[in-house]
Each structure stands twice: as C-alpha cells, then as structure tokens.
Amino acid sequence: MADAIFVDSDARPTALVGRLLNASCRFFAICAGIMLILMALMSLTSIVGRSLFDKPILGDYELVQIMSAIAVTMSLPFCQMIRGHIIVDFFTVGLPRKVNRVFDVFASLILAVAAFAFTWRIGIGMFDLRENGDASMLLNVPTWWGYAPMVLSFFLLGCTALYTAWVDLTGDRA
C-alpha cells in the first residue's frame, strides 16, 4: 500500500530471541525516525541560511541522500516484525488456516534468503567502496559510511524474517 495506518499493540514477544529482535527492530525504527527529523531540521537550516544570509549548508543535497537512504533501510526490519508488508490474500482467504500458515512460513523464508543475500552483496560492495575511496562530491563523505547501516539493517531484516517464519511454524503467535 502506498499508505497505512499504524496502531501499536501492547503485545510483545515473550521468548528471549523474540524480545531481543523486537527491541532491536524498534530501536532501528526510532533511529530512522530521528534521522528523518534531523534531515528536516537540516533542510530548514539550509533554506534559512540560503534565503537570509545567502549561505546554504554545503552539500545539503548529499546529506539528504545519505540520511534518507539510512532512514529507509533502518525501517525495513520493523515492518517485517509487525508483519506490515503488503500481501495479496484474496486468492487464499478461503483456504484452511493451516495452509495459509504454510504459505506465510514460505514467504518469510524467502524474505530471509533475500535479506541475507543483500547483506552479503552490500557488504562486499561496502568493502569495494572503501578500497577505492569513493566519496561524496562536496563534503567528501566516504560512500561506504552509508553502506554500513544498510548491511546491519538487512542482516536484522533477515533474522526477523527467520523469526517470523519460526513463529508461524510453531504456532506461537506471541
């Protein structure tokens, strides 16, 4: 969906792994939110500087690019934790619950595989970038700095997807 409405439930996982993952996902989501607010504050400062003192923040575009990329990726694990990714349930809604659960386990496992594959490839990409010293144009921010949170986020996304698959498999909805 292009949009969603979020209602936080007070239910939290009880098992230790679940609690740890849930807390990490929420922590990442909060980091993403703070990153966005910082990004907005920076843009505002730049606009004020530009219009009043003819002095925008140097490299504000680059900073927005880096910050939004980090904020977006850090949001990914949380969405899987609360099962907020969108699926088409129209064709399977009439099937028994058990069958649907098998599909859900399969979907989560595929997401885990994809997330770990991205972790691996982005990780390699990060080392490539560090070696060849790729950096942003104006501020000279090394590009691999932006990659590092991405690697972490995709790794957490993979773990979370494995966890949701396990929860669906064992029927422990907590």
Add this chain to the structure above:
Amino acid sequence: MTGIEQGMAIGALMLLLMALRMHIAMAMLVAGSIGYIWIAGSATLLNYMKTAAWARYSIYDLSVVPLFLLMGQFATHGGLSKALFRAGATLIGHWRGGLAMAAVGACAGFGAICGSSLATAATMGQVALPELRNHKYSGRLATAAIAAGGTLGILIPPSVPLVIYAILTEQNIAKLFMAAVIPGIIAMLGYMIVIGIIARVDPNAAPRGEQASFAEKLKAIADTWPVMLIFVAVIGGIYGGFFTPTEAASIGTLATAFVAWRSGGLSRRGFLECVYGTAQATAMIFLILLGADIMNVFLALTQMPAELAKWVVGLGYSPVLILFVIIFIYLVLGCIMDSLSMILLTIPIFFPIIMGMDFWGLDPESKAIWFGILSLMVVEIGLITPPVGLNVFIISSMAKETSMKETFIGIIPFLASDLLRITLIVFVPSIALIALKL
C-alpha cells in the same frame, strides 16, 4: 523465446507468487531475479545487488516520501482532522446531507497535508463517524462517504504515488502536483453532489444538522489555520520554485510536528506511534521499490515494453480505445492489488504505449502529466472496490453496526462519480493541465 514471451513468463510467475501470499515486493524480487539470471547470468545479478539498494534509496527526489509519511502521522496526531471537520460542520452542517459533505470536504483538506488515502480515511472515520451517527445518518451513507472521501487523501497533493510516477517517467514532481489540484477539487465536489442527491432522494438517510452562529463559523474556520498555512507553504513553495519538494516536505514535517506538540498529541507514546507508523509505511513502500527495480531491469533487458508499445501502436486502433483498455486493466487489477505496486508494475509497460500515440495533439510533457493524473485516479478506485477495498475495510472496522456489504452498496454512487470524472478528464485533458499554464 522472444522478449515479449520471456516477459510474459516471468510476469506470470510473479503473479502466481503474489497469489500464494508472498510479500508483493518479494514476488517481484524473486521473479525479477530469476528473469535477470535467465538473460544476463547470475554473476551480473550478484554484481547488481551490490549497489541496487543504495542506488534506489539514496535518490534525492525519493527522500520526500518518508518525510510526507511522517508529516501525515504528525498531522493525524495533531488533531487537524478534527478542526477541519468542525469547520465544515459549522459551515454546511445544516444543509441536507451537510455533515457528510463536511466529512468529504475535511478529507480533501486533510489530503492537502497528507499523502495517504488510508490515513485520511482512518483519521476522518474517527472524527466524523460518531457525529454522523449522533445525527442519525444512515450507516450506509456515512461509511461510504468517508471511505470514498479518503481517496482524496492521495488525489490532492502531496501524493506519494505521484512522486513515484514522476521518478519512473522522469517528470517534474511540482508540475504533477499542480495538475492534480483541480481534478482533486472536482472529485470532492463530485462526492458532495452525490451526497446531496442521496439526501434528496432519501431524506431520512441524511438529516440536517444544527445551524451554527456566525461567530462559531468564524472560530471554526480560524482553527484550521495550520492546515492552510502548511498547504500554502508546501505546495506553494514547491510550485513557486522556492523549495525542492524535499525541502518543502521538511518544512511541512516540522510545522505539523509543532502543531501536534502544541495540541498535546506528542506525548512519548504519541511520538513513538508517529515514528513507528512512518517506519512501517516507509519500509513497505521501499521494499516494493527494490523488488520493482529488479523486475523493471529485467523487463528492460527483454525490451518487452518497447516491443509491446510498438506492437500496440502498430495495431492501428484509436488511441482513446487503447486508453480505455488500459483504464479497464487498472480497474480489474485494482480489485486485488494496491495502488503503488500497480503503478510500479504497469507504468514501465503502459507509459511507452501512451507516449507512442497521439492524444488531441498534446505535447509529450503534457501527455505524460495528464496520463499520470489519470492513472492516479484510476488506481485509487481500487481502494473502494470489492473484494479488496482497503478504505472500506478501515471504515468498516470502526463502524461495527454497518456491515461491509452495506458500505460497498453505499459506495456505488461515489464510484459512478469517479468514473464520470475519469471520462471527463480523458476527453478534456486541459482540466488537469490548465493549472500548469497559470
């Protein structure tokens, strides 16, 4: 196999995976990856994966999307939907059907600071449904009006799907936003007229509210100042070229955060809900973007979109007929898919077809903008059509005493007004385009 056949095969695989409850984003990603390996080999895919996420997520223009989402969250927590509905209710509540019209108008107003349909429907449902119930409105009319009104949230800029459309087709976001304003207002008026007609046919469904005094009206309107100010700053700023969309969204986000904080909506819990809600919606959208990217890279490799466009144009049918076929496909897809996935999957295929044909001698840019507005309006209809009408789901969950079937029946006249408006804009593109010439 030809490119078209390869594209069809992978497309079929993707739809199958979607039907089997796989995340939409993952269905695109998996099918797209298989197709990519099929054509270019796995080494190329592994190489592509190194930079794909960064390349997509660090696009400057896209950074506006999470900001608009956060802005919508703050606006919801700032009680702005309530102020808007009160203003509408004091102004026209004493008309026949006036309160339902006020709800639709408030949806439009809220849409001007929120780029999301579901959020608009949900927040307006909370505010307006109890009032409509107290005034003995029929459940069918009340729920249908708000579910339909919610679609204004996306139609009236800012609008997340329009940002995506702009990036996919390399069009100017500011111009697309401007072009959406008049069709959005027409949509609002259309819904109000529908309510007016229903109220006349069945006066019991839509009783009159009380008449408010002049002072009350003035105060209620004054209470909506943050909305007006934010809308003018954001949309005016973008269109006037003072800010980039990202800068405008930054200002809007901070302004709505301030309003929410002033109104006491940003307690610790309220703030966390805003942040979590933003994270969820952002992740959902950007995971789909990642999947759609790989699908579209594959499609480009097969050259299917270009070949298909050449073939369709070569058929020699009238462009309007082809356009209506495309609209029909959107309506069918919209019954089961969400608007963003539809735009991401179909625009790379439909856009070259539209651009290859002549519509009333429009120049390429006008044509691209006009088609963007049209597809936006058509995909939004999917939110209120059965079996999967997310706006209706949301409203139904709030109005337990009205069955979902009742709501879907109530939606029919609103759908008629949607289809009428779409037909109007198909034949009179200047309704959308005139705003660009001002």
